[in-house]
Amino acid sequence: MAKKVQKPKKCINVEEARELHDNWCKKRGKRLKKKLGFEDAREFHWSVAELEEYLAYVKQESEEQGIKDPGIRVYLGAYSESKCNMKKGYSTLFFAPTGSRPGASGKDGGDPINNYDIDAFNRGGTGNPPNDY
Numbered sequence: 001m002a003k004k005v006q007k008p009k010k011c012i013n014v015e016e017a018r019e020l021h022d023n024w025c026k027k028r029g030k031r032l033k034k035k036l037g038f039e040d041a042r043e044f045h046w047s048v049a050e051l052e053e054y055l056a057y058v059k060q061e062s063e064e065q066g067i068k069d070p071g072i073r074v075y076l077g078a079y080s081e082s083k084c085n086m087k088k089g090y091s092t093l094f095f096a097p098t099g100s101r102p103g104a105s106g107k108d109g110g111d112p113i114n115n116y117d118i119d120a121f122n123r124g125g126t127g128n129p130p131n132d133y
Contacts, residue, residue: 041091044093073096075094075095076091
């Protein structure tokens with residue numbers, strides 16, 4: 001039988017998650033819709049398998065670089081209107097690996113600077129509003 005995984009300390013409950021999302025919709029979503037003239041993407045989806053695949057890739061590439069404890073930084077982004085099928089330049093999220101080589105600005109990769117030698121991760125599905133980037 002597999003070892004039971006404990007809930008991570010940084011988990012938040014459903015009520016807090018709903019509050020965060022509701023606050024975003026009420027405070028930022030309305031302003032963005034008014035300014036942009038359309039409802040922008042506000043949720044993004046990747047399967048657990050996709051995330052595990054990317055994390056395994058980051059771990060592998062980081063290990064080859066001598067980085068012992070890589071991290072992931074999450075960025076907000078927006079597609080260029082010319083590259084967006086809907087010609088609106090919807091928002092997106094992407095993941096960028098972090099970590100520095102031993103002896104660099106943070107010893108043993110502990111400094112969370114971006115690692116530009118490893119590709120970022122994007123192209124998640126969107127939920128609401130549905131769009132085709």
